[in-house]
Amino acid sequence: MLVQTSQTTATLNLLFFYPISFMQSLFHYSFNVDDLSVARDFYTRILGCKEGRSAPSWVDFDFFGHQISLHLGVPLKTANTGMVGDKKVPMPHFGLVTLVPEWKKIAQKLKDQSVEFIIQPHLRFEGEPAEQWTMFFLDPFGNPIEIKGFKSFNDIF
Numbered sequence: 118m119l120v121q122t123s124q125t126t127a128t129l130n131l132l133f134f135y136p137i138s139f140m141q142s143l144f145h146y147s148f149n150v151d152d153l154s155v156a157r158d159f160y161t162r163i164l165g166c167k168e169g170r171s172a173p174s175w176v177d178f179d180f181f182g183h184q185i186s187l188h189l190g191v192p193l194k195t196a197n198t199g200m201v202g203d204k205k206v207p208m209p210h211f212g213l214v215t216l217v218p219e220w221k222k223i224a225q226k227l228k229d230q231s232v233e234f235i236i237q238p239h240l241r242f243e244g245e246p247a248e249q250w251t252m253f254f255l256d257p258f259g260n261p262i263e264i265k266g267f268k269s270f271n272d273i274f
Contacts, residue, residue, distance in 0.1 A: 143182065143183050143184060144183040144184070145183070145184045145185075145186070146180075146183075146184075146185050146186070146211050147185070147186040147187075147188060148185070148186075148187065148188070148192070148193065148211075148260055149187075149188055149189070149190035149191055149192045149193065149258070150187045150188070150189065150190075150192060150256070150257075150258045150260070151189065151190070151191070151192065151258060152257075152258075153171075153175075153176055153187065153189060155257050155258075156176065156187045156256070156257070156258070157176060159256055159257050160178045160180075160185075160187070160256070161178075162230075163227070163230050163232060164180070165226070166178040166179055166180050166181075166185075167179040169184070174188060174189045175187060175188040175189065180213070181213050181215070183213075185211075192258040192259055192260055193209065193260070195207045195208060195209060195210070195259060195260075195261055196208060201241070202241050202242065204236060204241075206236065206253060206261075206263070207235065207253065207255075207261035208261075209261075210253070210260075210261035210262065210263050211260075211261075211262060211263070212262050212263035212264050212265065213262075213263075213264045213265070214265045214266075214267065214270075214273055215264070215265070215266055215267075216266060216267060216268070216269070216270070217250055217266040217267065217268055219266070220250050220264060220265070220266025221250075221266070223264055224238040224250075224252055224264075227252070227254065232254050233254065233255075234252055234253065234254050235253045235254060235255060235261070236251065236252060236253035237252065238250065238251070238252040239251065239252070246272065247272075248267075248268070248272070249265050249266060249267050249272075250265065250266035250267075251263060251264070251265050251266070252264055
């Protein structure tokens with residue numbers, strides 16, 4: 118049984134007028150790295166992320182408008198177990214969804230920085246509703262990153 122208070126009423130009103138799927142929000146992801154200096158170099162110089170707050174054991178970055186927090190610790194083990202189309206992709210992974218023109222700029226920047234791709238930039242599901250450009254690479258700690266490009270954000274789901 119829901120006990121109605123001013124807070125629950127405000128929350129229910131918020132959800133009624135602004136369904137969760139339409140609320141503006143940013144993504145936050147925290148993960149381990151074993152060297153913050155190396156992390157700072159990769160995420161700022163290679164990916165172009167702006168550094169945010171930090172402490173001796175962690176650092177935040179603006180990852181294309183979203184917050185990632187890198188903490189000192191043992192990075193997660195990953196394995197190529199996710200089957201997407203005809204390719205096995207590393208799991209777990211995180212990344213970015215953008216529009217194709219921006220995706221192409223990012224792909225070129227990564228190539229110019231001699232980033233080693235574990236899945237080369239390419240178009241998958243061509244001509245299908247899920248058509249997308251994708252690429253996978255690792256940060257210096259083995260954390261897989263995928264960047265996808267769509268013609269329209271309406272095509273993501």
